[in-house]
Amino acid sequence: MPLTRIAWRNLFNRRVQTLITIGVVAVGIAVTIAILLLSSGIKQGIVRASEPYGMLVGSKGSQAQLVFNTIFLMDNPLSNLEPDYYEALAEDERVSLAVPFALGDNYEGYRLVGTEPSFFELRARPADPAYFRLASGRLFEQPFEAVIGAKVARETGLKPGDEFVSAHGVTESLEPEQHKKHPYTVVGVLESTRAPSDQGIYVNMESYWLGHEHEEEAGTAADAGEHDTSEETRAEERGVTAALIKPKSYADLMTMYQEINQGKDAQAVFPGQTLAKIFDMMGSGEQILRYVAYVVLGMAGLTVILALYGATVERRKTVAILRAIGAGRAEVLTIVLLESAFVMLIGCAAGYAAGYGLAWLLTGYLGEHVSIAVPIGFDSQTLAIAGYVGLAGVAAGLLPALSAYRTETARYLNSA
Amino acid sequence: MLLIEELVKSYPMKGGQAVKVLEAERFEMKPGEKVAIVGPSGSGKSTLLHLISGVLRPTSGSIQLLGHELGALSEAELDRFRAKHIGYVFQSFNLLPGFSALENVQAAMGFGRKIPARERKARAAELLGRVGLGHRLNHRSHQLSQGEQQRVSIARALANRPAIVLADEPTASLDGANARQVYELLAEACGSEGAALLLSTHDMELAKRLDRVVPIRKLAPGRREDSAAYPHSLAQSV
Ligand SMILES: Nc1ncnc2c1ncn2[C@@H]1O[C@H](COP(=O)(O)OP(=O)(O)O)[C@@H](O)[C@H]1O
Ligand SMILES: [Mg+2]
Numbered sequence: 001m002p003l004t005r006i007a008w009r010n011l012f013n014r015r016v017q018t019l020i021t022i023g024v025v026a027v028g029i030a031v032t033i034a035i036l037l038l039s040s041g042i043k044q045g046i047v048r049a050s051e052p053y054g055m056l057v058g059s060k061g062s063q064a065q066l067v068f069n070t071i072f073l074m075d076n077p078l079s080n081l082e083p084d085y086y087e088a089l090a091e092d093e094r095v096s097l098a099v100p101f102a103l104g105d106n107y108e109g110y111r112l113v114g115t116e117p118s119f120f121e122l123r124a125r126p127a128d129p130a131y132f133r134l135a136s137g138r139l140f141e142q143p144f145e146a147v148i149g150a151k152v153a154r155e156t157g158l159k160p161g162d163e164f165v166s167a168h169g170v171t172e173s174l175e176p177e178q179h180k181k182h183p184y185t186v187v188g189v190l191e192s193t194r195a196p197s198d199q200g201i202y203v204n205m206e207s208y209w210l211g212h213e214h215e216e217e218a219g220t221a222a223d224a225g226e227h228d229t230s231e232e233t234r235a236e237e238r239g240v241t242a243a244l245i246k247p248k249s250y251a252d253l254m255t256m257y258q259e260i261n262q263g264k265d266a267q268a269v270f271p272g273q274t275l276a277k278i279f280d281m282m283g284s285g286e287q288i289l290r291y292v293a294y295v296v297l298g299m300a301g302l303t304v305i306l307a308l309y310g311a312t313v314e315r316r317k318t319v320a321i322l323r324a325i326g327a328g329r330a331e332v333l334t335i336v337l338l339e340s341a342f343v344m345l346i347g348c349a350a351g352y353a354a355g356y357g358l359a360w361l362l363t364g365y366l367g368e369h370v371s372i373a374v375p376i377g378f379d380s381q382t383l384a385i386a387g388y389v390g391l392a393g394v395a396a397g398l399l400p401a402l403s404a405y406r407t408e409t410a411r412y413l414n415s416a
Numbered sequence: 417m418l419l420i421e422e423l424v425k426s427y428p429m430k431g432g433q434a435v436k437v438l439e440a441e442r443f444e445m446k447p448g449e450k451v452a453i454v455g456p457s458g459s460g461k462s463t464l465l466h467l468i469s470g471v472l473r474p475t476s477g478s479i480q481l482l483g484h485e486l487g488a489l490s491e492a493e494l495d496r497f498r499a500k501h502i503g504y505v506f507q508s509f510n511l512l513p514g515f516s517a518l519e520n521v522q523a524a525m526g527f528g529r530k531i532p533a534r535e536r537k538a539r540a541a542e543l544l545g546r547v548g549l550g551h552r553l554n555h556r557s558h559q560l561s562q563g564e565q566q567r568v569s570i571a572r573a574l575a576n577r578p579a580i581v582l583a584d585e586p587t588a589s590l591d592g593a594n595a596r597q598v599y600e601l602l603a604e605a606c607g608s609e610g611a612a613l614l615l616s617t618h619d620m621e622l623a624k625r626l627d628r629v630v631p632i633r634k635l636a637p638g639r640r641e642d643s644a645a646y647p648h649s650l651a652q653s654v
Binding site: 009012320325326328329410413414 | 469491492495499504506515522523526527528536572584
């Protein structure tokens, strides 16, 4: 009978223990791999989502806030850029594309973004297709026409031709003066970008400003004196949260970046760099998660060793029988090694598959709730983890294998 | 076929003294012969069979089996030799747990050489049929009665067409009717396979049915009385 068959039979005979060991190995590997895949996938997903935006220019303040405002459509907007500053920027010779971006009101929690049709020309790389594409309808052409992100359409049920009224502020709220506002008409729905931009409602700058002025009038009526309804206010209102800048060349990009940051009026931010800093800050949390994974893995290893070692006592009898019916030392050693190799192989393979499965499930969750597409690709590190754990398990299997090798046959033949 | 001369097995005890558990001046068996070694518990019957099978090495003396001096063989050679020429039947059956009857017999086949699966299976089924278990081929060892388990182990012992079958109190765990049946089956199967049978027992009745009965104490007649180191039980042997 081939040694593999004998090993397999022995495992089957201890099937409960075998299954537990396989399960523990699989869970350890699955958790480790899922954490690894997600932590690198989330970063990639976020960085990918930031690619089409180019260099962000906003008023002085927090870099992170500017990135959150534009790419994640989150947080309170920084104070606006002066309209003149924006104009100068847009007309700069070195700029090939400047897109205004004004974060404002919300509808059912989805932020309105005032921008220009040029927003829909943004692309991650010059050769790529446009990043934002219409799934249905058309782009906005006049004030109070809105193009909505895929998630907004999915969640609110809005479709071209529908009307809605925005609410002021960051979050969804019931405002008594809603009826005073001019309703928006949906004219287009964007294809999903699997990014936070799916949660945006895009309108032209005109309607954004008109909406604000409208509201300003309503507000000033109530508490006159606190605000001048003068030119100054109007100028402030006509500003934008950020300008998305695509320069003509890399050299232009760098000089503009320096100029802007040396000036007093604005800051320029490369979202990728800012995100990298944020990731660094989150790094310690991620590190903790990794330690958790390693602890799980370590416990899995310990369970395997205990299981293998626990089996040696009952295995001695089997080994003695095998020796008495003609097996050599090398053969019983091989049989026991094969047993642990089978367990590790199945455990690693199952854990590997489960790790990707788990990552995939969590990715779906993240896509659904945070609108971040987390790319889960093949990562050679995951294979290395499964491989090392497998090797470690087989190495641990040497222990009982050697004990089988050394078993004194005669001693265990007579016991019942 | 088997020749034992001046064989001694002793175990070192605490305090540096050695305890002799077996001593045999001379013991011989002819091919196909069926011999019963009788003696009470602790008299060294198992030890003798372990020594002949090579799972235990003697302290001194010589064992020649089929023209081979066992002491001259390396352990690996001894393993091969055992696989090829010796069948083993134990008091506690020693079937492989979880293996079916068919698998238990097949497990003994193929150590040291390749036997095609089909041939292996056919041989195992044939032997199991011969011990009356043709209808129990796929039963696992724990699903078989004790008598049936011992019959599987008889089939297993004969799987490689051995020259000799060593049976260590093969019927001691079985009740009377079962014991007699297994006993006869063993003698008969060894006969038809052309294997010699060396069987240990403390049951004189059963022993008498074989060609020859050898009380274990008679293996070392001269040294019986003078050896104070002998286990006390030997004094009352048959
Ligand atoms: N490994 C060992 N170390 C010390 N004494 C042993 C060992 N194995 C067997 N013995 C002793 O050898 C004697 C003979 O044992 P055994 O051959 O099993 O007798 P039997 O099979 O006739 O009952 C017993 O007294 C037993 O205690
Ligand atoms: Mg015994």
